[in-house]
Amino acid sequence: MAALLDVRDLEVAFPQPGSGLFAPRPSLRAVRGVSFTLGQGRALGLVGESGAGKTTVALAVMRLLDAVGGTVSFDGADLYALDAAAMRARRRDLQIVFQNPYSSLDPRRRAADIVRAPLDLLGIGDPAARAARVAGLFARVGLRADQATLFPHQFSGGQRQRIAIARALATGPRLLVCDEPVSALDMITKRQILDLLAGLRDDFGLALLFVSHDLGAVRRICDEIAIMYLGRIVELSGRDELFARPRHPYTRALLAAAPSLAHRRSQGRAARCALAGEPPSPIDPPPGCAFAGRCPRATPKCRAECPELAAVGASRVACHFPG
Amino acid sequence: MTGRADPWLRRFLSACRTGPSAVVGMAALLVVCAMALYSVFLDGRDPFDIVSLPHRAPTFVGPLPLGTDYLGRDLAVCLLAGAAPTLSVAAVAAGLAMVLGVALGALAGFFGGRLDDLLMRFTEFFQVLPALLFAMVLVTLWSPSPTTIALTIGFVAWPPTARLARAEFLRIRDLEYVVAARAAGAGAGHLMWRVILPNAAPPLIVSATLVVTTAILFEAALSFLGLGDPDTMSWGQIIGANREYVLDAWWPVAFPGLAIFLTVLAVSLLGDGLNRILDPKSDGA
Numbered sequence: 001m002a003a004l005l006d007v008r009d010l011e012v013a014f015p016q017p018g019s020g021l022f023a024p025r026p027s028l029r030a031v032r033g034v035s036f037t038l039g040q041g042r043a044l045g046l047v048g049e050s051g052a053g054k055t056t057v058a059l060a061v062m063r064l065l066d067a068v069g070g071t072v073s074f075d076g077a078d079l080y081a082l083d084a085a086a087m088r089a090r091r092r093d094l095q096i097v098f099q100n101p102y103s104s105l106d107p108r109r110r111a112a113d114i115v116r117a118p119l120d121l122l123g124i125g126d127p128a129a130r131a132a133r134v135a136g137l138f139a140r141v142g143l144r145a146d147q148a149t150l151f152p153h154q155f156s157g158g159q160r161q162r163i164a165i166a167r168a169l170a171t172g173p174r175l176l177v178c179d180e181p182v183s184a185l186d187m188i189t190k191r192q193i194l195d196l197l198a199g200l201r202d203d204f205g206l207a208l209l210f211v212s213h214d215l216g217a218v219r220r221i222c223d224e225i226a227i228m229y230l231g232r233i234v235e236l237s238g239r240d241e242l243f244a245r246p247r248h249p250y251t252r253a254l255l256a257a258a259p260s261l262a263h264r265r266s267q268g269r270a271a272r273c274a275l276a277g278e279p280p281s282p283i284d285p286p287p288g289c290a291f292a293g294r295c296p297r298a299t300p301k302c303r304a305e306c307p308e309l310a311a312v313g314a315s316r317v318a319c320h321f322p323g
Numbered sequence: 324m325t326g327r328a329d330p331w332l333r334r335f336l337s338a339c340r341t342g343p344s345a346v347v348g349m350a351a352l353l354v355v356c357a358m359a360l361y362s363v364f365l366d367g368r369d370p371f372d373i374v375s376l377p378h379r380a381p382t383f384v385g386p387l388p389l390g391t392d393y394l395g396r397d398l399a400v401c402l403l404a405g406a407a408p409t410l411s412v413a414a415v416a417a418g419l420a421m422v423l424g425v426a427l428g429a430l431a432g433f434f435g436g437r438l439d440d441l442l443m444r445f446t447e448f449f450q451v452l453p454a455l456l457f458a459m460v461l462v463t464l465w466s467p468s469p470t471t472i473a474l475t476i477g478f479v480a481w482p483p484t485a486r487l488a489r490a491e492f493l494r495i496r497d498l499e500y501v502v503a504a505r506a507a508g509a510g511a512g513h514l515m516w517r518v519i520l521p522n523a524a525p526p527l528i529v530s531a532t533l534v535v536t537t538a539i540l541f542e543a544a545l546s547f548l549g550l551g552d553p554d555t556m557s558w559g560q561i562i563g564a565n566r567e568y569v570l571d572a573w574w575p576v577a578f579p580g581l582a583i584f585l586t587v588l589a590v591s592l593l594g595d596g597l598n599r600i601l602d603p604k605s606d607g608a
Contacts, residue, residue, distance in 0.1 A: 064502055084510075091508040104499035108521045108603055118507035151603040167503070 011069030045218035048228035101160030158189035237315030345596020351589035419477025428488025532594030
């Protein structure tokens, strides 16, 4: 079976202001050759630190910003080859939940209008059917019907994220991109929202692209996990495999640094390397492995040659010396 | 509050609670509008008629309540007759300035890039010209009439609004709820007018009240300088005509000045209160 979403060699760059009128404009290479596939009803986690390009991948997959290279195939069709009208029609199948529920809802619209907006915009159903659909979505995400006429500022963060999820589900999408949907929430609300997303995936056969820097959240909900570093995927493997046998040195450092996984130290997994320093600048990335400057295992080869993603055991790892 | 009350009454009461200044401003503006309507449709007296000796002092009661001007014209009739041209010039000028300013600012802020550069250089070209001098030149080129004066004022008053609209559109266009609307299939037109504009409204409403007041003051200034239409009795015209005798008779300058001051104040109060009423966070419910 062909994958629902097939991303190949995705490249995204943001032009930077040049130093002079005629000087070449440098560009920030946010995403460099990212490839992955996602099947119907599956969940892929994209994990990395701030600036790794996770959100950029998510937005480029939705065609909310323009990729400069590569292809994004959804259900066999390249999204970047579609004209404006076809892309608009396709948006039914692709929806997104943003990180910050305080900025992702229009403060001047009522909750029901926010949830109904995609149906209005894409012209799905008649007004009565739209109202019924909105009422059903409110119930499904755990909001009360009498809250429909309230404004976003009258809701808590968790309730706002429920509104955002209801809006994303309104058109009956097949792929839901979640851009750090629980990062702005407290622990209990986070758990509730994660359970809601997992339930929705099972009920509707939704494919989830789940962007997060929170390994605990990704572990709860994802089948596969891709670790990103400076615009590249450095390790891609199944959830259990990744947590049991992290192979890229960066993955190991991430796992060691995650506070929610700290109890695992008692099982003999001591923090091997507390990472020092910061990632190099994405404006002029180094020729070799981007992680070489911070890697305990780095050799001259690492600094000269960029490792490609290759199968190591059950994982795929971009490292010359995978562990 | 009773739930069964007439919805319009409830709305009005809610508006009184959240934006009392809007109600005060609206009431004052309605008084000015009533003056204008009375003068245009009911008052048969011609403000240009000489009815008595010049510079009769105001008595506040009797046949000449506000006295007469330097030619012996009834100042009360002049004041009533001045409401309509002053208000209509201000409304047309402010409408033109807001439409031009918001449209150009919105396009520049939303699309950015070359279009932004082009529109902003164009705006700056107008901004570096002293607005009143530019208006004087335009009025002198055209023959002064209420229409040309209104269009001229609108044409010189839009750049600040354009810059403000651009800044607001630029700020809001990348917010997540706008991206969410794009993800839901919204096109540029819907994003600009249905999503961004309502959220950019508060500073633009304030800007609109400033443009209205600017227009009233510009009209007064042009008339004061003798560039207004001499056949139209506007408040600025009355002040301009009587300014030379202000040391002998204060009232022909003071009363129209007071009328301009109160009208400008009413418009400012209305804008301020309107913002409170439109803000969902101040909803009394």
